[in-house]
Amino acid sequence: MTLPIPFFTSLVPAGFPSPADDYLEGHLDLNELLIKRPAATFFVRVTGDSMIGAGIHSGDILVVDRSLEPINGSIVIAVVSGELTVKRLKKDGGRVWLMPENKDFQPMEISEEQEMTVWGVVRSAIHQFGVG
Numbered sequence: 001m002t003l004p005i006p007f008f009t010s011l012v013p014a015g016f017p018s019p020a021d022d023y024l025e026g027h028l029d030l031n032e033l034l035i036k037r038p039a040a041t042f043f044v045r046v047t048g049d050s051m052i053g054a055g056i057h058s059g060d061i062l063v064v065d066r067s068l069e070p071i072n073g074s075i076v077i078a079v080v081s082g083e084l085t086v087k088r089l090k091k092d093g094g095r096v097w098l099m100p101e102n103k104d105f106q107p108m109e110i111s112e113e114q115e116m117t118v119w120g121v122v123r124s125a126i127h128q129f130g131v132g
Contacts, residue, residue: 034124040067042120044077044084051075051086053101060127062086064120075122080108081115086122 035041046060054075056062062077070076072091077084078098087098087108096116098108110116 034063034126036123037065037067040120041065041123044086046086046125050100050102050105051088054088055127056086056101056122056125057127060125062122063124063126065123066120068121068123070118070121077119077122079115079117079119080110084119089118 031038042064044062044064046056046062047058049058051057056075064077068074070089072089074089075086076089076098077086078089079085080098085098085108087100090097090099090107096110098110098116100107
């Protein structure tokens with residue numbers, strides 16, 4: 001089901017207020033904006049604070065695309081020893097790490113003996129502010 005939501009082209013400053021334009025550009029379909037490949041896309045809810053430096057907070061919903069090739073620097077959903085995690089992928093030579101974006105967490109080097117599978121690349125994070 002598509003629910004048309006009004007989309008205004010005027011920019012909203014995060015500093016001092018400015019007069020608003022009343023210009024309505026059209027409607028914004030969040031499915032169209034966030035999901036490029038529906039058959040390869042899934043959502044997952046985050047728990048924990050290891051990725052707050054990347055703007056990913058506990059409770060956020062991630063839009064994950066399984067069809068994207070994970071490259072060095074991608075934020076990925078990975079399965080390590082049977083456990084799901086969201087981290088930044090780091091490849092250097094033949095070595096692979098899953099990097100947190102919070103100084104309170106340690107990088108996870110993936111050894112050759114460990115089983116790790118990347119389930120998909122994170123395309124977007126949906127963050128709610130607990131209002132209403």
